[in-house]
Amino acid sequence: MAGRTFTVEEVAQHNKAGDLWIIIDAKVYDVSKFVNLHPGGAGVLLTKTVAGKDATDAFFGLHRHEVLLRPQYARLQVGTIAGQKEYIKAAVPGELSGVPYAEPAWLSQGFHSPYYNDNHRRFQKEVRKFFEEVVLPDAVKCEDNGKRISQDVVDKLCENNIPAMRIGPGKHLKGRKLMGGIVTPEEFDHFHELIINFEVGRLGTRGYVDGLLAGQVIGLPPVLNFGSPELQAKVVPEVLDGKKFICLAISEAFAGSDVGGLQTYAERDGDEWVITGTKKWITNGTFADYFTVAARTDKGYVVVLVPRQDAVSAKAIKTAYSSTAGTSYVTFDGARAPVANTLGAVGQGMQVVLSNFNHERWMIVCTSLAAQRRIVEECLKWTAQRIAFGKPLNTQAVVRARLAAMIARVESGQYWLEFVTHQMNNMSYDEQSDKIAGTIGLLKQYITSTGRETAEDATLIFGGRGITQTGMGRLVENYHRTSPYDAILGGSEDVLGDLGVRQAIKKLPTNVRL
Ligand code: HEM
CATH class of the missing domain: 2.40.110.10 (Butyryl-CoA Dehydrogenase, subunit A, domain 2)
Known part of the structure; x- marks a missing residue:
């Protein structure tokens, strides 16, 4: 059926209850039966400007593209308009977004970075594809029903050794095939790990982000670093193999x-x-x-x-x-x-506890920043497609000012995080504790406080949809409700800011004066 073509005039004949068609992005939908099931009501589909007409702008002002891709709605399509081509591109699993600032600059066409190589790029592509195809459907389902991550997804994560990689580079990776062998255990570094954390963070389902075995990322390192060889031999494989x-x-x-x-x-x-x-x-x-x-x-x-x-x-x-x-x-x-x-x-328990904190806080920074970036993308898209007062939202200077602040926050956080990650790649753990524990505290404070500012801005930009758990603003609502988690978990924002300053004070030379 969907292979048939129609003219705009033919579609216009089907404009009443019982015989109702609409056009969305060159595709013709028969909504005659669906009209009474439509969550937005029958009336809106039967109005003169919609019934039998091209309702593309009206549709995208009110729905996410994903609605049309759900099988129960996709099958309402009966054909296409002759001579017209579908214009709006559905996201393809694994593909990068073309929206400016939706991806960190190192993944944006034509930009350069000193930190990433081709291996990181290939790795990122596979990890994104895996998360979008395998993890995302489970994330959306579990975020809603509150059940724990599905064992099937855990098994697939473990097949690729993603839980092992989330602990960071080290001896626990030895002999493991990482992401189908794209990267060897010896090559694997903190930027590979950052890439995984980014894909986790951008899922847009904050409860599931922690449900995605975050307990293991922080609970296993003390066993790996301080457990007896016998204990490690028993527990580490059990946990890393799910x-x-x-x-x-x-x-x-x-x-x-x-x-x-x-x-x-x-x-x-x-x-x-x-x-x-x-x-x-x-x-x-x-x-x-x-x-x-x-x-x-x-x-x-x-x-x-x-x-x-x-x-x-x-x-x-x-x-x-x-x-x-x-x-x-x-x-x-x-x-x-x-x-x-x-x-x-x-x-020595306190040393064991503290030795874990830098990595935990860095991990939270990665996932939190990725979530923040996702919100910037949502806002850039929404303000372009939402018509208010007769024109797109992004024609309003006040809206653009909020976007400017959001972009500046996420970009500055990104470059600071990448700098810190580079230090982690080049410092021993002791050096990290000495030199960058305070910096990581300050970085976490910065990312989580800017995250909450972005959550506020995004909610104002999305209006009522920003406080609605389903539909257009669902990611913004989730982010606004959950961004305080990052400010608290792994050490609260104020305590971490203070840690950074205290470390700096400790290192002040005693022989300096104004
Ligand atoms: C094939 C066509 C359509 C399908 C499958 C569809 C489906 C849906 C769904 C699933 C929702 C619930 C909210 C969401 O999940 O996003 C919804 C809401 C809504 N729809 Fe549609 N819809 C269609 C066409 C239209 C059109 C052409 C209009 C035109 C004006 C419209 C107006 C609305 C309104 C006003 C809401 C409520 C939005 C809100 O609560 O913010 N729909 N629709």
Whole structure:
């Protein structure tokens, strides 16, 4: 049917209830039966300016393109207009956006960057395709129904070793085939990792972004860096191959960014630790098999890997984002773990916890910035296609001023992040702790605070649609509701800004004066 062609005049004959056709972008749709099911009501389709007419502008002022691609609506198409060509391009999985600033400059035609090579470009293309084809449908579904990431998607992520790559470069990649072999474990660097984080962040489903095994990104490194070889040999493959899930259990109702205030207690009983206490806001906790727990002992702090058992309960916490993230309140009621599960030395637990933070914060910066950039793209498109007061929104100077601020924020954040990532590629972990821990704190503060400014601007630009969970503004609504997460997780914005300044103060030469 869709192969038939019609003239505009022929379509115009079908302009009434029971026999109703419309044209959208050179395609003819028979909406005779659909009209009574139309979520926007029957009346709008039966008006004189729409019934039997070309309704392209009206349609794109009110719907996302994806509506027409849904199978139940795509099959309403009965043909095309003779001599006209479809003009509006659907996004092709893996393809880059042509909208200015929708992609970081290194991916934009004709721009150069000192940081990325051809391997990064090939890698980015495959990762984007994978995320759009395999992950995105699951993300949209789980963000809505609150269920955890599908095992099928976990298995496919693991086939490509994406969870392993999200831990960063290192020995855990040895012998693994990364993204079908595009990059070798030796070549893999923090820019490859940044690329994965960007694709995660731009999904536009913030709860799922954390549900996408974020617990593993922060919960496994203490095992990798401080666990015994036997513990690593058992746990690391289980987790990186998607057979078991892990989360990091540090924050408590008693202590969030103030890690020193922890009250969970670990007591020795022969060859076992007995853990008692509670943990709050634990990402992926509802479905985790292992908990990397920070606790107090008589001899200072300790970090222990605690397996799920009857004495561990993880209750879902309702938050502003989707429960697909598995955010939980975890109770350890005399939970037991072998002393062999100790991660690092007893009394050195705080060092284990802190050693994790730079990478966690950098990862949040990557995903947060990608989400922010996605919003810039949404706003550039929307302000071009939305007609208000008789002309596109982007003809209003006040709207362009908001766009200017949004673009400047995302671009400045990008270049700062890339500079920091380059340092990570060239510094040992100790050097990073010394030289860029404070910078990463400041960078995170910058990205998350600008993110919330962009969320506000975008909501104003989208108007009512910016506060509606479905339809045109769904990404903006999700971003506006969830951008405060990035400002809090991994150390809250104010604490991190302060960390950056304190590090700078510590390094002030004592012998300088104005
Ligand atoms: C094949 C053609 C069409 C299909 C499949 C379709 C489908 C939909 C769907 C699924 C929605 C719910 C919102 C969303 O998911 O975006 C919707 C809303 C709406 N539609 Fe359509 N529609 C079509 C054509 C039109 C046309 C030509 C008009 C013209 C004026 C129109 C006016 C509206 C309005 C006013 C809403 C409510 C928008 C809102 O709540 O913001 N639709 N439509």
